[in-house]
Each structure stands twice: as C-alpha cells, then as structure tokens.
Amino acid sequence: MAVDLYAGIPVSDYPAALIWYQRLFGSPPTFIASDTEAVWELAEHRSVVLEHRPERAGNAVLTIFVDDFDTRLDRIADRGIEPSVRETYPNGVRHATYHDSEGNEISFGGAPR
Template sequence: MIYEMTIQFRVSDISKGQHWYETLLNKKPDFIPHDGFAEWELLPGCWLQIAEGIPSIGSGPLRLGIDNLEIERDRLINDLKIEPFDIYSREEVPVKWATFSDPWGNKVGLFEYHNQSEKEDRKKTIVGKQQ
C-alpha cells in the first residue's frame, strides 16, 4: 500500500532554488533537515524536495492543481520572471493545463478543473473540508 510520496528536483544553487520554490508555492519550506536540501508538504503525505546538485534537465513535470490557471500564470510570469507559457485544453480531458520550466530545467505544471463542482469534490476527497 502506498501511503506517502515525494518528488525531488535538483538545483545548482540551493539558496536561489529555495527562493524560487517559495515564490512558486507561496510558502516557506516545511522541513530543512540539512544544508543543501529543502522540503515542502504540498498535501498531507505529498512532499516536494529540492536538493543542491547537478540538475537532471527535463525532470518532471510535477503538476499542481490550482483554482485559477490564468491568474496563477500571470503571477508566476511577473514574480518569477519566467517566459510566458500556453494553456492547453482538450474536450475529453476534465482539466486545462500548462507546463513551464524552473531555472534548472525541471518541468513544473499547473492544472485547473473545468467543472467547479468536480474540483470541490476532489478537494474534499484529498484534503477534507475547506479550510
């Protein structure tokens, strides 16, 4: 039985990497066990780790479900100075999505449910009642 998961991205500069991911996630790391490493619990039992080292270009994507893809895209382009990126959608897929890279070449993606009640049902299933 799988009960928890982590994904790790490598960054060449831990200070810059930590700042970049703090801005992306709108929060400080939940755990910094030692130099060269930072970790965020994105959902209960779901962790993103960054470690200082040689990046594996093209790792990912780590896709994050969000409430409003257009607003978040604009925030990231402004706050992180990333290149503008396209949003995609297909009729048979219940979400629209977008993918971009961090400064080390790791792929990060965002997605938003088309149907708001489906999104709210997913949130309740995953994290419980609205906080």
Template sequence: MSIQALINVTSVVPVKDFEASFSWYQTFFGREPDVVPMEGIAEWQFAENAWVQVSVDPDRAGSTSVALCVKDVEAQRTALTSLHLAVGEIVEYPDIIKMVEIVDPDGNKISFVQNLSNGSGS
C-alpha cells in the same frame, strides 16, 4: 507491496545552484520550507502527505517534471503571474484536462493540471 501500503509522496527536484533554487521555490510556494533536513535539501508540503523536495544534484538538474493537480488552473496561473514568475499559456485537452506549465531556474518543469473529466481521478 500493494498500493494501499503507500502513505506519502515526495517529488524530488534536482538543482545545480541550491541558493538560487531555494529562493525561487520560496517565492513559488510563498513561504519558507517546512523542513530543511540537511544542507542542500529543502522540503515544502503542499497537500496532506504530498511534498516537493529540492535537492542539489547537478548531474540530474533540469530533468524533472512534476504534475500538481489543482481545482482551477486559471486561478493558479493568475497567482503564479502575480509572483512575477514566467508562466506558460493554458493548454486544454477538451473533456480531459487543462494545464499550465512553469519552469524553475534549472529547467525542471512543474505542471498544474485541472481535471475536466467526469471521473474522480486527477
């Protein structure tokens, strides 16, 4: 397999209480999931070919980190705060990235990262 063969990325977020997490992620994304393929799984598409899947997995709940790249981390923090979600402070690594973190009800971490380098990567 080569990297060119990849067409999609899905970050899987394991949770204990699906109903509580489902509600939290609805608030987080500001909408219903795009797909509920079966009981205990919900998926939100947030960019072309990029998804977050919330699924019941009590043994792994709280052990996941997801990094989402954004154009403006300050605007993202403001948007999350307006949803009454607990958001961390912005951390900056000069000329590299700025990031802010949020934690879901199970302790899974979601980081919003803004690229500050001159490169085109995220």
C-alpha cells in the same frame, strides 16, 4: 491503500532555486531537511523536495493537480512567474507548465470548468 509521495527536483544552484521555488509555491519550505534539501508538504504525506544534485539537475518533470487552478496561476503571476505553456486538452483538463532556470518542468493541472 495509503499513498505517500516525496517527489524530487534536482538543481545545481540550490540558493537561486530555493528563492524561485518559494515564489512558485508562494511560501517558504515546510522544513529544511539539510543544508542541501528543502521540502514543501503540498498535502498530508505528499511532498516536493528541492535538492542540490548537480549531476541530475534540470531533469525533473512534475505535475501537481489542484482544485484552485485559476487562482493559483493568478497568484504565481502576481509573484512574477508566468507559465512557459498553458493549454486545455480536448477533455477540458487545464494544464500550465513552468520551467526553472535549470530546465526542471513543474506543471499544475486543473479539472475542466
């Protein structure tokens, strides 16, 4: 079964959020869909969209699992962003949560070491 994902992050201050998410993801968007939408393709057919939607701003909750958890968090820190929460679950899975200025919650998860 094929799976595609297009997960949205609603914001009220699109220009400021665009800068922050470029720092979080470490690159400019893969493409700009419109004047109010920027898209990062994280993997084939798996994208995150930043969208100017003030009425829904601050309510996103996303977790992205990655193979390079420690390296990714180090690179994000090098770009000046630290996680709000960093934890390891009893089963060894690691999890780091970042919050943008509007309260959206973007997390990265990683397998046990």
